[in-house]
Amino acid sequence: MRSRHRSTRVVVRAGVAVGVVGLALVGVAVPPATAQDREVRADRSAFRACHASLLPAGTAGVDRREVTSEVDGLVQARLAPGNGREGDWDLAVFDKASGAVVAASAALRSRELAESFVRKGQQLVVQACRYDGPSRTATLGVDFLALTPQGTPTTAERAEVVRVETPRQEDKDTLLGLDLDLTEKGDATGVEVVLAGDADRETLRRSGLKSTTVDADLSRTSREAAERDRAYTARGRASGLPSRRTSYRHLYEYEYELKELARGNPRLVRAFTLAEPTNEGRDVVAVEIAEDVDNAADGKPVNVLMGVHHAREWPAGEHAVEWAHELVNGYHRDNSIRSLVARTRNIVVPIVNADGFSISREAEPKGDFTRFDYEMKRKNCRADDSPPQLRTGVCKANPGGSARGTDPNRNYAGFWGGAGAGLTWGSETFRGSAPFSEPETRNIRDLVSKRAVTNLITLHTYGNLVLRPPGVADVRAPLEEPVVKALGDRMASRNGYDSIPSWGLYDTTGTTEDWSYWATGGFGFTFEINTAGFHPPYEDAVVAEYVGAPPAAGAGKGGNRAAFLDMLANAADPAAHATLVGTAPKGYRLKVHKTFQTPTSPVRQPDGTTTPPIQVTDTVESTYSSTGGRFTWSVNPSTRPYVAGRYGRDPLAPPQAAIALPNPPGVPAENTRFPGNPVAESIPFTVQGVPAVDNGRFDVSVSWTSTSTDWDLYVLDAAGQVVTQSAAGGTNSERATLLDPPAGQYTAVLVNYDQVDPANPDDWAAGRVEFSSPVPPTYGVKEAYTLTCTDRQGRLVGLTDVFVDRGQTVDVGDVCTDSARTTKQRRR
The missing domain is CATH 2.60.120.380 (Jelly Rolls)
Structure with a gap:
């Protein structure tokens, strides 16, 4: 239908100073838009990419507004549900003259944020598209924020990468204490470090640590990589990736692609939104891939792959979304992949840190690693922990620059507060104010805790590493170290990476797998993709690394594709997790549940003191919906590795004399x-x-x-x-x-x-x-799950304790009957 609205007024919010260096937000308020102007309406939905092109006025499923920017600065276009009803509306902002997309958002609901830079006098078209769902309306808000240069511009300093020699643990500790920008490329004797300018170089010089130059001019390298990407895409040939993609995606492309996978494969793929929006209000989108995908409580083991905790690490998201395509394509065309998918459930979260990635991906490419080089932003958009004078401004343009925010991969509860994480807001590895203080980490915690995730890989760049717990050498490896190492080694044999414990690079605390593994027992690994940089040329860091082609270390070995398949095969193997079997009536619901506390590390403080550990409460549970009769249900071991004990061996003789x-x-x-x-x-x-x-x-x-x-x-x-x-x-x-x-x-x-x-x-x-x-070795106690059964009316009809180890199958009998409750046995 044709739009009933001809134009809209734009609310320009009064801005606030961004600081003496960089930019300031200023604005001149105009009268607010009328309720009618703010409502977008479409009587029909249409499955199309709202960001793909500027559609003519009156196109079915589309409503649009024409606005003119009155500032040099930012446009922020937002959608919210209309009349309180939720649907799926997408949003895009176009330059009217050229038709080029300026900003877009394509999440799964009607909660969208499209944000980017505009110039004064630029004519724009804000296009809202009804993709799916019952809601015929959505509420549109468009703001302009002026950005005014403040202070004296400074000449960008030369950024470089150096390899710092750290052959001893004391050297690693010294390096971590310098608060420099450490990469994940390193080994037992050295780590590559980004030096953004002369101040960083002087800090390193004063430390006494030796270093050698790896890349003397990061800005030049960044420009060359961007040029290679343009040339690669311009060839017009499809890549060897499952999607055939040839360039890095934008956030809105990830969002749209995931829901299109679900729409095209309704029984195999389900797109969903994680539990919490980001600090800026963005939804975080994921997909689940399984036979009868909507029956999440079918008892199959769950394999999770996620990317982009760190905003600038673009290949991490690319490998994750290609894995989703791999599973879908393989299910239809490859019997071996079809068999693995049939025995598992797979969840893919390509972009964990949606705010940070959107900023990094849309930023002006500078490559100089200065505070206002937003392309190289690592962290999320948390402002509360920075000094009051630096909390103003939006995340894309603020006085703290890209340094503002929390490192999500130092914010999990696993050994949080210890070595290997920044203590102050400006550190690139800032741990946050408390364990799980960030919506990004709470989202992953919610997912892992409720889905009995047996296998997890979190993707990062760079370093060609397969990292396993623990992140701190003093923690000692778990009793399962031989098993975890063997799995890491097997995956590393495919991608050519080094398989090492995380502390072998340097100490880290608050990381994803150091919480997920120690708290739930699900295997967890970090992949550090490629050795060339955070987001080097797509052809190398994405295509070659994924498929196993030159110049990747996994050339001829299968690459990350084969490594991911190894992890999926492990998820499907009953020897790699625990199994419950028994009998339950159709429609009855079983749940295993465990609530416990785990201490963090003693908490290091910026003043050099240490405060006692924080006790963090976790709840881990898994549900099974009975189809009637005998069931088989995959869960993690009931005893979490944190209390199971630490790896070691008993001495067979005294040590040798000095x-x-x-x-x-x-x-x-x-x-x-x-x-x-x-x-x-x-x-x-x-x-x-x-x-x-x-x-x-x-x-x-x-x-x-x-x-x-x-x-x-x-x-x-x-x-x-x-x-x-x-x-x-x-x-x-x-x-x-x-x-x-x-x-x-x-x-x-x-x-x-x-x-x-x-x-x-x-x-x-x-x-x-x-x-x-x-x-x-040290040995702890065994923990139990509480197993409950509820009938179709939600009444508790069965209850027992279950002790189960990895690789073990425990028969819980007819747990849903009263007789089972009165005759329950504790299994150890």
Whole structure:
């Protein structure tokens, strides 16, 4: 039908100062729009992408308003349900002259936010499209926010990536304390770090940590990547991805694509909205993929893949949504994938941090990592924790810049408050004011806690890593470490990544899998995709990494596609989770339930003090809806790994006695290029084994007089391979550690890296190898689920406790009868 409304007035809210550097929001208020102007109406719905093109006035299913920007600044167009009725309306803003989309939103309901930059005098068309649902109307609001430059512009400083050498735990702790922008690319001896400017370079210099330049000009690299993306898309050839996509998506494209997958596969795919909107009011959209998808309580194991906790990590969302396409395409065309989908339920959340991603994706590409480089925003849009004077302004333009917000992947309760998270608002890893203080993490907590998620992968960039719990070395691995490691290793064999515990990169607390695994028992991993950057060229970071093509490390091995399939196969394997079997009448509902408290870490404070741990209450539950007769129901183990115990082994013999390392005569020449230059001192030593001794670790240490002198320490095995090292700077000692060392011949190599006065060398002394016993495992108590059964009227008719371990099947009998309740047995 034709629109009954010819135009609308626009509310321009009075703005507030954004600060002395950057931008300020100012506005001149105009009379509010009438109720009639604010209502958009369509008597019919149409399945179309509202953002795809500017449609002619009068197009069925569309209502539109023409407005003119009176400011240089932002346009914010919002939709809300009309007359309190919920439907699915989408929103897009177009430049009237060119027809180019300026901003859009395509979530699953009538709650939309389309926001972007506009210029004064720009003529716009705001297009509202009724996609589906019963509501014929929605309420439209359009605001303009003026952005005025404030203060003296500063020349952007050169941003670079350096590799900081961290061979010892003390070095990693020092690096974490510098509050620099750490990437996820690293290994046992070093981490790549972004230095945004001279202040960061000076901070690193003063720390005494050594570094080498990896990328001397990030801005240039960013421009080159963008140009490669444009050229790749311009070729006009479909990629090898399941969707055939050739470019990074916008948030509204993710939203639309997910609901189109659901519309095209109604019994296989369900699109849904997570529990809470974001700080800016955006809905977070996900899909579930399973046979008879609407029957979520069918007892199948649940596999979850999610992306973009960190806004700038665009490939994470791309891999997640391609996995959704993979499952749908494979279900129809590939018998092996069809079989896996038939035995599991799969949930995909491509964009966890919708606010931050939208800002990063729509921002002007700068690549300089300054405070106002919104393309490189990492965190969410929380403003409350920043200083009062920096809380003003919208997230896309505010005085705190991209630094404002909380890091969602430091906000989960798992060991929250400990090492590896920022303590203050401006840190890129700021943990937030409390565990689960953010809607993004509460959304994932709600999902995982209520769906008995047995398998979970959270995607990030960058580093070519498959990370497993724990995030902190001092926590010690869980008793299931061999099983978790084997699964991580199997996936890493497909994508060519390194499979390591999370702390092997550096300590982190408050991360996704360090809550989900320890609290629920569901396997959890982080993938760090590619080694080139946060969102490097699409052809490499998305296409090649997903399908396993050059230059990806998984070329010829299957790539992340094959790794995701390995995780799905594990979800389908009864040996990887627990199983309940029994009998229940049709229409009866069973539920396993457990409520418990888990302490955080002792909470580090900005002033250097530590306060006691916070007790966090979690509730984990899963439901099964009986179809009548015998049932099989997949759940996680009833005992969560946090209380099950820690991994270790009992000593079989005492540790070996310490060995003194003699210092050979003389001092070797200075050498800054070991092992390329082999000039050094070598001292052999022997490590014994069982039955005589049992060494859980050895520590090789040396010391000298002055911290201005620099000796480096390497330990080689009998084959001449470096097995551990310590190469710090600014200290007068080095210590290299090897866990569970095999018996055999080793060599300590001392490299004279730097002498303040070569004529009077400061030689090393007090060399020593010390051995320690293995740390025995610790064992906790077993926990039970409370299993209840309710009849069709919701009345409780059965109750029992259930103890069940991973890989175990427990028969709960006819739990829905009174006799089952009176004869219940506790199974241990």
